[in-house]
Structures are given as C-alpha cells and as structure tokens.
Amino acid sequence: MALSQVDMRDENxxxxxxxxxxxxxxxxxxxxxSLREQHGHTTTWLSxxxxxxxxxxxxxEEVSEIxxxxxxxxxxxxxxxxxxxxxxxxxxxxxxxxxxxxxxNRIVAVHAEDLDCVVxxxxxxxQLNAYLHDQGLFFPxxxxxxxxxxxxxxxxxxxxxxxxxxxxxxxxxNVTAIMPDGAIVKTAxxxxxTAAGYDLTRLLVGSEGTxxxxxxxTLRLQGIPQAMSAAxxxxxxxxAACRAVIATIQYGIPVARIELADELQIRACNAYSGLRLxxxxxxxxxxxxxxxxxxxxxxxxxxxAEELGGGDFVWETHEEDRQKLWQxxxxxxxxxxxxxxGADVLxxxxxxxxxxxxxCVMETKADLDRLDILAPIVGHAGDGNFHLSVLVDTADAKExxxxxxxxxxxxxxxxxxDGTCTGEHGIGQGKIDYLEAELGSALGVMRTIKAAIxxxxxxxxxxxxxx
Amino acid sequence: MALSQVDMRDENxxxxxxxxxxxxxxxxxxxxxSLREQHGHTTTWLSxxxxxxxxxxxxxEEVSEIxxxxxxxxxxxxxxxxxxxxxxxxxxxxxxxxxxxxxxNRIVAVHAEDLDCVVxxxxxxxQLNAYLHDQGLFFPxxxxxxxxxxxxxxxxxxxxxxxxxxxxxxxxxNVTAIMPDGAIVKTAxxxxxTAAGYDLTRLLVGSEGTxxxxxxxTLRLQGIPQAMSAAxxxxxxxxAACRAVIATIQYGIPVARIELADELQIRACNAYSGLRLxxxxxxxxxxxxxxxxxxxxxxxxxxxAEELGGGDFVWETHEEDRQKLWQxxxxxxxxxxxxxxGADVLxxxxxxxxxxxxxCVMETKADLDRLDILAPIVGHAGDGNFHLSVLVDTADAKExxxxxxxxxxxxxxxxxxDGTCTGEHGIGQGKIDYLEAELGSALGVMRTIKAAIxxxxxxxxxxxxxx
Numbered sequence: 045m046a047l048s049q050v051d052m053r054d055e056n057x058x059x060x061x062x063x064x065x066x067x068x069x070x071x072x073x074x075x076x077x078s079l080r081e082q083h084g085h086t087t088t089w090l091s092x093x094x095x096x097x098x099x100x101x102x103x104x105e106e107v108s109e110i111x112x113x114x115x116x117x118x119x120x121x122x123x124x125x126x127x128x129x130x131x132x133x134x135x136x137x138x139x140x141x142x143x144x145x146x147x148x149n150r151i152v153a154v155h156a157e158d159l160d161c162v163v164x165x166x167x168x169x170x171q172l173n174a175y176l177h178d179q180g181l182f183f184p185x186x187x188x189x190x191x192x193x194x195x196x197x198x199x200x201x202x203x204x205x206x207x208x209x210x211x212x213x214x215x216x217x218n219v220t221a222i223m224p225d226g227a228i229v230k231t232a233x234x235x236x237x238t239a240a241g242y243d244l245t246r247l248l249v250g251s252e253g254t255x256x257x258x259x260x261x262t263l264r265l266q267g268i269p270q271a272m273s274a275a276x277x278x279x280x281x282x283x284a285a286c287r288a289v290i291a292t293i294q295y296g297i298p299v300a301r302i303e304l305a306d307e308l309q310i311r312a313c314n315a316y317s318g319l320r321l322x323x324x325x326x327x328x329x330x331x332x333x334x335x336x337x338x339x340x341x342x343x344x345x346x347x348x349a350e351e352l353g354g355g356d357f358v359w360e361t362h363e364e365d366r367q368k369l370w371q372x373x374x375x376x377x378x379x380x381x382x383x384x385x386g387a388d389v390l391x392x393x394x395x396x397x398x399x400x401x402x403x404c405v406m407e408t409k410a411d412l413d414r415l416d417i418l419a420p421i422v423g424h425a426g427d428g429n430f431h432l433s434v435l436v437d438t439a440d441a442k443e444x445x446x447x448x449x450x451x452x453x454x455x456x457x458x459x460x461x462d463g464t465c466t467g468e469h470g471i472g473q474g475k476i477d478y479l480e481a482e483l484g485s486a487l488g489v490m491r492t493i494k495a496a497i498x499x500x501x502x503x504x505x506x507x508x509x510x511x
Numbered sequence: 512m513a514l515s516q517v518d519m520r521d522e523n524x525x526x527x528x529x530x531x532x533x534x535x536x537x538x539x540x541x542x543x544x545s546l547r548e549q550h551g552h553t554t555t556w557l558s559x560x561x562x563x564x565x566x567x568x569x570x571x572e573e574v575s576e577i578x579x580x581x582x583x584x585x586x587x588x589x590x591x592x593x594x595x596x597x598x599x600x601x602x603x604x605x606x607x608x609x610x611x612x613x614x615x616n617r618i619v620a621v622h623a624e625d626l627d628c629v630v631x632x633x634x635x636x637x638q639l640n641a642y643l644h645d646q647g648l649f650f651p652x653x654x655x656x657x658x659x660x661x662x663x664x665x666x667x668x669x670x671x672x673x674x675x676x677x678x679x680x681x682x683x684x685n686v687t688a689i690m691p692d693g694a695i696v697k698t699a700x701x702x703x704x705t706a707a708g709y710d711l712t713r714l715l716v717g718s719e720g721t722x723x724x725x726x727x728x729t730l731r732l733q734g735i736p737q738a739m740s741a742a743x744x745x746x747x748x749x750x751a752a753c754r755a756v757i758a759t760i761q762y763g764i765p766v767a768r769i770e771l772a773d774e775l776q777i778r779a780c781n782a783y784s785g786l787r788l789x790x791x792x793x794x795x796x797x798x799x800x801x802x803x804x805x806x807x808x809x810x811x812x813x814x815x816a817e818e819l820g821g822g823d824f825v826w827e828t829h830e831e832d833r834q835k836l837w838q839x840x841x842x843x844x845x846x847x848x849x850x851x852x853g854a855d856v857l858x859x860x861x862x863x864x865x866x867x868x869x870x871c872v873m874e875t876k877a878d879l880d881r882l883d884i885l886a887p888i889v890g891h892a893g894d895g896n897f898h899l900s901v902l903v904d905t906a907d908a909k910e911x912x913x914x915x916x917x918x919x920x921x922x923x924x925x926x927x928x929d930g931t932c933t934g935e936h937g938i939g940q941g942k943i944d945y946l947e948a949e950l951g952s953a954l955g956v957m958r959t960i961k962a963a964i965x966x967x968x969x970x971x972x973x974x975x976x977x978x
Binding site: 157230234241242337492493 | 622623624625626627666667668669673677678680681690694695696697698699700701702703704705706707708709710711713714716717718722733734736757760761762763800801803804807862863864865866894895896925926929930931932933934935936937938942946949950951952953954955956957959960961962963964975976
C-alpha cells in the first residue's frame with residue numbers, strides 16, 4: 045500500500061491535526077487522559093488504546109470540517125456515540141482523533157403519517173422512544189445498552205425485537221455521512237423502497253466508521269401495538285428450550301421477542317434484578333398485535349412449550365411489569381458480573397441457521413463444562429443468535445489464553461454450521477481473523493471498497509479489514 | 512479514466528473474446544441476429560443495442576471462465592435472466608457478450624427448517640413456488656413477469672407482496688457472484704442476520720450486473736399462511752382510493768397486498784382478463800394470517816373503505832379465484848396495450864413517502880390530462896410506489912418528446928416529494944440522469960465503488976453510473 049496511508053502511528057500528522065482542531069474548537073477539544081481513555085475503551089475487554097484527542101462535534105458541517113483537517117494531516121478519525129460497542133471498535137491503535145457525536149442529539153423531524161423520523165446520530169434509542177411514545181409510535185431496535193442511533197447504524201445493531209422487526213439494516217431508510225474526503229453525502233430519499241443505484245445506505249450501515257461518519261439518519265418507525273403481552277417460560281433443559289424456539293419460528297408464529305437464557309443467566313438475573321424465576325433454562329417472550337391476535341399467538345406458543353416440557357409461565361401484561369422484565373433481560377450483561385465478583389466479562393456472540401441452534405448451544409456448553417469456565421448463555425434465539433458472557437480474570441494469562449481458544453472454537457463452530465462469527469456485535473478489532481475464516485475471498489472485495497473510498501486509511505483504521 | 516477501460520466500442524477486443532469463447536463453448540455460443548436482438552431488448556421501449564454474441568453458461572465456474580476471457584480482451588459482459596427488465600438494463604451500447612443464465616435453473620437445496628433455499632440464478636419465481644408448494648412454503652417477491660431470481664436480485668425487484676414481505680434486499684441471505692476479475696465470491700453465510708463486515712449482499716442486490724454476476728442465491732422463504740383472502744374494492748375517485756391506502760398503512764393493518772388501479776387500468780383488465788369490475792379506481796387487496804386474523808384485518812379495512820366511499824367489494828377466498836385475480840393484476844402491463852392497439856408501452860415507476868401518494872398520483876393525472884396522453888396508473892400503493900404505462904407511438908418523434916418531458920416531470924415530482932425516480936424498475940440506461948438529480952454527491956461514491964471493483968468497466972457498462 046502507498047506510504048501516505050495510515051498504517052503506522054504517525055505522531056507528527058496527528059499532532060498537527062490536533063493543534064489545528066484545537067485552534068478551531070477550543071474547549072470542545074480535550075486531551076485529558078481520562079476522557080481519552082474513556083473514548084478508547086468502555087465495555088470491551090480488549091486493551092485500551094486511547095485516541096490523542098476527543099472533539100465534540102455539533103453539526104454535520106463541523107464533522108466535515110474535522111474530517112478534512114484529519115485527511116490533510118493523515119490523522120485517524122474514530123466516531124464515538126455512547127461507547128457501548130464490544131469488539132474494540134473505538135480503540136485507536138494508530139492514535140488520532142475521537143469525534144464525539146453525543147451533542148448531536150436533536151430529533152430533527154417525526155413524520156408520523158409516513159412512520160419515519162429523522163434524527164442526529166447522538167440521539168439514543170431510549171431518548172427517541174420517550175419522545176415518540178405520546179404519538180403512539182416506537183422504534184423497535186434495542187441492543188441491551190441505551191446506545192446512540194448513529195452507533196447502532198454504524199455497527200448494524202439488532203437486539204431482542206429483531207426476530208419480528210429486523211435489524212438496523214432493515215430500519216434505516218437513509219443516512220447522511222461524511223466521507224473520508226469530507227464530502228457530505230446523503231444515501232437515499234425517504235421513500236420506503238427504492239431501486240435507485242447501489243445501496244449505499246446498507247454499505248454504510250455496519251461499516252463501523254471505516255467508510256464514513258453518519259451525521260443524520262432517517263429511521264422507520266412502528267405503531268405501538270394495540271396489545272402486548274410478555275411471558276417467561278421455564279424448560280427442563282436448554283435443548284428443550286432451543287427446540288421450542290425452532291418450532292415457534294418454523295410454525296410462523298409472529299413473536300415480537302423470543303429470548304433464551306440458561307440456568308446460570310437466570311440465577312444472575314434473579315440476584316441482580318430481583319426476579320424470582322425457577323433456576324432452569326427459560327425463554328422470555330413477547331407478543332404484539334391486536335388483543336385477539338396476541339391471545340392466539342400465546343395459545344399457539346403454549347401448545348409448543350407444553351409438548352417440550354415447558355411450564356411455570358409467568359405472564360406480564362401491564363406496561364410497568366413488562367418493562368421490568370425486559371430491563372432485567374437487558375441488564376443480563378451486568379447481572380453476570382455478580383457470579384464472579386472482580387472478574388471481567390468478555391461478551392461474544394455468534395449466529396447460526398435456526399435448525400442448528402440447539403446443536404451450537406449444546407456443543408458450546410459442553411466446551412465450557414470441560415474447561416470449567418463460567419459463561420452464562422443468553423440470546424436472541426429466534427434469529428439463531430446467542431451470546432456468551434465469559435467471566436474471566438484478565439490478569440491470569442493462562443486463563444485468558446484458554447478463553448481465547450474457546451472463542452476461536454465457538455466462531456469456528458458457528459461458521460462450520462453455515463453461520464457467522466458475529467450476529468450483532470460486529471468485527472471491530474476482536475473478530476478480524478474470524479471474518480477472514482468466514483468469508484474468504486469476499487474479504488478481497490471488502491478491502492477493495494475500503495481502499496477506494498478511504499485511500500488514506502484514516503477512517504477508524506485497524507477495524508473490519510487489514511489493508 | 513484510463514484508456515484501457517471500456518468507454519467506447521472496442522470491436523477488436525470483443526471479436527477476440529468472442530472467438531476465444533466460441534472455441535470453448537461451441538454450439539452454446541451464438542451470434543445469430545435474432546438471438547442477439549432478443550438478448551438486448553425485450554420489454555423495454557428503449558432502442559435495441561444487441562450484444563455481439565450470446566453464450567449459455569451452465570455453472571458458476573463457466574461464468575468465471577467467461578468473465579476472465581472478457582476481462583483479458585476488455586469485452587463488455589451483460590448477464591441475462593429472462594429479459595423482463597424495463598430500463599434498458601440488457602442493452603449493449605459498447606457491444607460485448609451476453610451471458611445467458613437461464614440454463615442454470617437448479618434448485619440446489621431447500622432448508623425447510625430454516626425457511627430458506629439455495630437456487631441458481633436462472634430459476635424463475637414461479638418455478639420456485641411450484642417446487643415449494645407441497646412443503647407449505649413460498650417465496651413472496653413477485654414482479655409482474657415470471658422473472659429469474661438472479662435477475663430479480665440484480666435489479667432489487669419487489670412487486671405486490673413487498674408491502675408485507677419487503678423487496679429482494681430483504682429476502683436474499685447471500686449471493687455467490689463472479690467479480691470482474693473472475694473471482695468467485697460468496698457474500699455471507701446462511702445465518703438469518705450477521706454483523707460480519709461490509710454488507711456485500713446488499714451491495715450486489717440492485718447493482719444491475721455492473722459489479723458482478725450472481726451465480727447462486729440463498730433466499731428467505733415464508734410458510735404459506737393458514738388463511739388468505741383477496742378482495743377488490745371500488746372507490747369514487749383516485750384520491751379516495753389513495754387515502755384508503757394511506758390510512759391502512761398508518762393504522763398498521765398488516766396487509767399482504769394493497770394495489771391501486773385507476774379507472775383506465777380497470778377498463779383494460781376487464782377487457783384483457785375477463786374481469787367484470789366497475790370502471791372506477793379500485794384497490795386489489797390480500798390478507799394473510801390465521802383465519803381469525805384475516806377476518807380481523809378485512810373488517811378493519813372495510814371500516815376504512817366505508818368512510819372513504821369505497822364499496823362494491825368482490826371477495827375471493829378460493830385458491831383458484833385468488834390466482835385469477837392476481838394474474839389479472841400481473842397482466843396489467845399487457846392489458847393496457849388493448850387501449851391503443853399498435854402503440855408501444857412505456858412503463859415507468861416512482862415511489863414517494865406514503866403521505867404524498869395521493870398528491871403525486873393526482874398531479875401526475877392532471878399532467879396526463881393536460882397532454883391528452885393515455886397512461887393507466889397501477890401501483891404497489893402500500894409502499895407509495897406506482898407505475899405509469901404510457902401508450903406511445905414511438906414512430907412519432909413529437910409524441911415521444913412530449914412523453915419524455917412527462918417522464919422527466921414525474922421523476923422530478925417524486926424526488927421533490929422526498930421520493931425516488933424508481934421504486935423497483937431500477938436505473939439501467941433510462942434513468943441515469945434522474946439518479947444524478949436524486950442523489951447528487953452520493954453518485955460520486957457510486958462511481959468510486961464501480962471504478963474500484965470493475966476498473967476495466969467491463970461489467971454491463973453504461974448502466975447506473977457513467978464513469
């Protein structure tokens with residue numbers, strides 16, 4: 045590759061860019077160690093590689109200006125939303141500037157009649173849903189954290205509702221993005237569908253800030269269903285719970301959520317969130333629709349569960365109780381810490397065709413048992429997607445090595461089942477090698493695109509692909 | 512651009528490529544005038560620009576071989592499925608080789624338990640659905656023609672079911688594609704969702720053969736609903752019909768189909784398909800679900816229709832009658848010919864946010880009335896997408912010029928309403944200028960991608976973007 049690319053830490057260029065930006069942005073640019081550390085590393089277990097400076101942008105034009113300065117001096121740029129990504133997406137291995145978008149948090153427009161809205165990237169999903177609630181609308185995508193919508197688009201986030209409503213790829217109508225040369229590009233209009241040229245919206249969704257920085261998004265919205273009902277159902281073992289999920293999807297029951305938790309995760313949630321569930325594998329479900337349709341779905345699922353030994357149904361139909369249940373589900377990541385105080389949590393995810401879900405979960409549990417590693421399983425089982433929250437003492441090199449091998453086997457297992465090494469966490473730094481194993485020659489096309497759009501390799505370098 | 516690109520007709524390179532391919536493929540390569548003409552031009556109204564040769568490929572490896580030969584001699588390559596695209600996608604303005612994929616029509620695998628299947632690109636949608644029927648499964652995307660699934664992916668097709676099931680972008684899990692250097696690339700595994708790197712699947716879906724040739728696809732399938740019910744409902748005027756569509760979508764009724772036809776289109780369908788509908792604007796609807804849910808949806812829609820003066824419901828619940836009704840809807844394009852025998856049909860489409868549907872249709876009808884041009888309107892109104900089938904005497908230059916101005920105004924109108932110049936027909940040759948008007952600076956990114964992936968510009972040159 046050309047020497048002008050960012051392929052090593054270019055102290056001089058970065059220092060120049062930071063000094064130019066400092067003059068322009070004054071107090072809004074900070075080089076404090078704690079802020080830099082916080083922007084390089086939040087929930088990930090990977091080593092912290094802080095940027096050289098953090099600048100708080102307040103408009104599309106400002107982001108364009110920052111990118112132009114960084115391009116001129118070959119300084120890496122890393123977009124920052126809420127810092128809740130899990131695979132080292134925000135680390136700055138070559139230094140550079142973190143562009144914090146959290147102040148760009150205006151809801152620009154809600155088109156209730158078109159079921160869409162326009163937001164700045166720093167708006168969080170909970171902020172948006174609080175704003176929409178009185179209009180009878182909601183935005184369904186819900187990764188556990190209260191992430192920013194720009195970050196959710198950049199990482200192609202999904203969550204518990206994806207089984208019914210899809211992922212960010214299905215719910216972003218267009219983005220405005222700053223390209224690596226500072227150009228401001230809008231990828232599509234607001235029509236619900238389009239056949240107008242290359243799908244740049246979906247190229248940027250999931251590109252993890254390596255091709256451009258999203259500064260505005262148009263999102264699809266949903267009407268709040270007339271009726272919603274949530275339930276927890278316990279199963280004698282994890283295989284039975286998986287089989288119930290598979291049957292539910294195959295029978296076409298339009299569940300809004302169907303989440304798997306193993307007995308360890310249930311124990312953690314009981315302790316952390318004050319639930320009183322039986323300590324056995326369980327499914328968390330939610331049904332959306334008209335009152336009659338919700339009742340029908342619940343009845344159909346009940347039949348499936350019964351055949352597989354499921355029972356101990358806990359039903360929640362009141363808004364407050366439902367919210368409490370789902371907050372407990374979303375807090376799963378934090379809850380597991382209580383199982384081994386002091387340990388770090390290494391979160392990973394894979395996704396397989398649903399027919400292989402039970403096999404993949406069972407083989408993974410056997411691997412964990414063999415190594416005597418504590419790692420609750422929780423997952424968006426309706427999509428064949430599950431998470432492992434591995435409790436690990438990161439100071440113990442031997443333990444870390446064992447866990448890394450375990451993760452490698454998990455990724456390899458999912459890929460061998462025609463699945464992916466990541467259903468929703470993304471590649472970042474942590475899964476670059478698995479991506480190569482998963483997609484082979486397609487990586488060449490990804491590299492070609494990256495090199496063409498970002499020839500200086502300044503946009504979040506060292507993530508997704510190595511040039 | 513570099514001189515080595517295909518940016519003019521390179522007779523010599525093409526002749527060399529054809530001669531090498533003739534030696535290799537023998538009888539499977541033809542240069543007959545009628546076959547060449549048929550492969551350049553089928554349903555489009557644009558002037559025929561035939562390729563220099565047609566080669567019938569039978570495997571992924573053969574397509575790779577053909578592409579390598581063409582790349583070596585800088586000969587354009589145009590992929591051909593069933594030839595039912597409408598914007599000159601198949602024309603060969605710089606000559607070259609048409610790769611006919613219709614013999615690659617094997618259904619490779621059906622994974623009923625995962626609700627997906629793997630097919631070769633020449634399988635048509637009707638062939639697939641006939642095959643799936645006994646397993647209780649179907650593939651929902653249905654452009655009017657019995658198009659090939661490879662072509663449908665390449666043009667990001669949609670159709671009447673898109674309002675419920677999405678477009679090809681939502682229903683293709685991965686593709687195997689031959690890239691311009693002959694490399695065989697598979698864009699993703701078979702998991703229902705993935706966060707593994709750039710979304711190459713959706714980059715190739717809708718790329719109209721300008722970035723690669725699809726030689727295998729994995730498609731999402733649906734279970735055949737327990738109950739289906741279709742209806743036609745007449746309205747006093749087109750505005751009332753549009754308002755009924757808007758209300759249906761806004762109320763969140765999960766219609767499987769909601770199609771608009773104006774009085775001209777109804778007259779044509781009555782004559783062509785032997786229907787006996789009232790000659791006034793109408794909606795064609797279909798509801799999918801459990802028996803109770805279908806009844807509930809129909810009742811809710813009935814309430815909306817009544818408020819807007821809709822009535823004269825014709826209900827079809829028997830499979831055969833439903834099929835007849837939808838065949839009539841799909842034959843709309845052919846039916847309109849009867850309104851002006853001897854005229855050509857110029858089919859175009861636009862798509863707007865649904866709140867603007869009535870405005871866009873009404874303004875377009877006023878424009879047609881002013882010019883005294885016959886052009887029935889039919890559309891996938893639930894998506895804000897509608898079609899104009901303009902009856903035009905293509906020998907009359909003055910009339911053609913007037914129609915071209917009309918189309919320009921239509922595209923401009925849709926774009927001004929934050930919509931797109933094409934909801935599902937694509938760009939091809941016919942809409943290149945509108946694409947520029949619609950997306951502005953985003954075209955620069957499309958050109959960068961095209962130039963990087965296909966530096967010789969051999970893949971369907973002259974479509975989507977001009978380099």
